[in-house]
Amino acid sequence: MHDDQREVFHQHAAEGVLLLGGGAAILLQLADPRVARGVALHSDFRDRPLDRLVGTLDYVYAIGFGDDEMVAAVVDAVNARHRPVRSPAAEAGEPTYSAFDADAQRWVASTLLATALRLHERLWGALDAATADVIVRSYGALGSSLQAAREGWPDSRAEFDAWWGERVAALQVGDDARSVARSLLSGASALPFGSRALLPPIRLITAALLPPAIRDAYGFRWTPRASRTADAWIQAIAVVWPWLPRVVRHAPLHASLRRMKRRSRYAEHEPRGRR
Template identity: 75%
Template sequence: MIDQDEREVFRRHGAEGVLLLGGGAAILLQLADPRVARGVAEHSGFRERPLDRLLGTLDYVYAVGFGDDELVADAVRAVNARHAPVRAHADDARPAYSAFDADAQRWVASTLLGVAIVLHERIYGPLDEPTADAVVRGYAPVGFRLQASREGWPDTRAEFDTWWSERLARLEVGGEARSVARTLLSHSPALPFGTAALLPPVRLITASLLPPDVRAAYGFRWTPRAQRVVDGWFLGISAVWPLLPRAVRHAPMRASLRRARRRSRYAGHEPRGRR
């Protein structure tokens, strides 16, 4: 159980908008679990509405991390409603999947944590042990607010690192994962005008945050020059980001919570039969 002091440690970490740079890597790691990849490929709106799906995930994570009890409950109901039809039996080539699979939900939550720690330490330097342990425990509700439980979630950074290494070794990037990844990281008519210019740096940062084996399985070509470019970008970000006003650094979190509160107020006034 996380206490109030640890909650504040986690919130100081989780409120930093720079962590959104890891969103693409976290999604690709999630898809490297064949259960998740099949569910996303067959039921997600990534291809038609990529930003809607990304914002939905973001709003859930911020609501659980920073919202009050009512906001958390609303976010959980919304996610469970979207997940209800996401299930299928195994076939000859693909595993069964269900969006209510507790282990798969735990894996999704762990990818957010694993990538966030890498990014935090690239921007701010190594986390000390008590802070890292608090951050690990702080991510647990992302999974257990749905169907995953606290059982099996690491209690310390050391436990997480061991568990994470074991899970990474079992990943399998299949055709469905690569197909969704191409949609996510390629220019699409569904993306807002002007975003094409952002995709090359997004692809490069995303690739840099993946473990080498996973990166290669997705078909990223990684060279010493690419590594130098990314290292230079992170050096610049780490010099500038901590100097920005908190209002700027925390802007994505505040915008997400405003969206969630507006939806919550609107839902609270809907006729019961329309919920």
Template identity: 75%
Template sequence: MPHDDERDAFRRHGAEGVLLLGGGAAILLQLADPRVARGVARHSGFRDRPLDRLLGTLDYVYAVGFGDEEVAAAAVRAVNARHAPVHGPAAEGRPAYSAFDPDAQRWVASTLLAVALKLHERLWGPLDVATADAIVRGYEPLGLRLQAGTAGWPASRAEFDAWWSERLSGLEVGPEARSVARTLLSGASALPFGTAVLLPLVRLATAALLPPELRRAYGLQWTPRVERVAGAWFAGIAVVWPLLPRIIRHAPMHASLRRVRRRSRYAEHEPRGRR
């Protein structure tokens, strides 16, 4: 598949806002790495501003995947600024952590890819090999633009699946991960008006997209009835989503790009002493 065709395949996949249904599962997978869980629990303010991490991640992903070089660079600077204070030593049997850890950055990027692939195929069936390989390679810049570099990122879907299975076997859901997960899925935090109505669907999609062992570790309910309800939801979304106008399907991407451009313009015109 030529380079331009690969980029187009990735963008056709990544532009679809329905992939946001996998956000909860991706975050819980990230937290199952104790390094990430410690950093999020200690530095993110997740409990008070539950959408901040999601919006920050979205802005970075869309800027790197769809923005021009100016927009991507602005998003990279914003992420690096947020990451700078996120580090700490090993303590009480818990690992040291740093948001600049290349392996941890690859792990975060890989969770976004794994959940997106699973959700896409849950809705519309298996991807062909060439398209799946293009999507895998399309996610590589998420780590590359930070500190992860190119080393260790799979070049194909088959390589990614093998690497992913190995990494899943070493995950550990600790008390910090479970605490943040409760905040994410309970609605106990201050959510914007009207968004709490979506929490049942978020919980359902999150449980459906997690590997069974992690679903159990987080204490998420999964019975035959819940599985049937999830299947019905996904079947309905699969039918309705392609019928929506593109401006709606791609709205989250365009909103993120506008936020990054707005912040970048503000930073350029802000007096140097106030930055």
């Protein structure tokens, strides 16, 4: 990626407000039965939702902002977590899955991109084509850094929108997806007390960012009042966010990078027998 393109991507991805789209991205990921089955059977997401969110956040920031050493470390860590996530055997009616499935990885990356684009434009208006194209190409590294080849990833916003529309139309929200979604958005006791108070607006914003058919499939009651309330939250955030100091707006990025640097230093000094 050229320096000017990297700068465009960094200006977009460094904004911590994009984390508001995390719930919508996860629900879209789970709408693929392969992903939902793997998460339902192999993840402790229900009991420790923040751990999964932090892990995803660290991976995204490392790929987008880290140096070669940090990228290699986070890819190794993700691969280690993914290795046992696969179908034990093909069962009738059950989706086969593997966390090393290149298409599934591409799908996960695409949900992060689609949600980020939608939230960015809900907050600050339509992106120009050149900027959107750079952002689309940049998100391809989230899959290609694992097992998903760069080939097949859209090269422009127009290509991505066409591909995305076809994939969303084919999604099937199943029982596994709805079960994990309830845990994510129910205010489970695993969440810190302070964060539970934010769940009502987060649920509204999450629903607002989902395609209507997916929102309905998850059982959201999307009334005109709910839509107006979600719009009001998004508009308020759009007004306030630019006035915040950069150190606040970029706090999740820098906290993540510091966390990964500490892990790297610990790994370097850890006795070989304990690794």
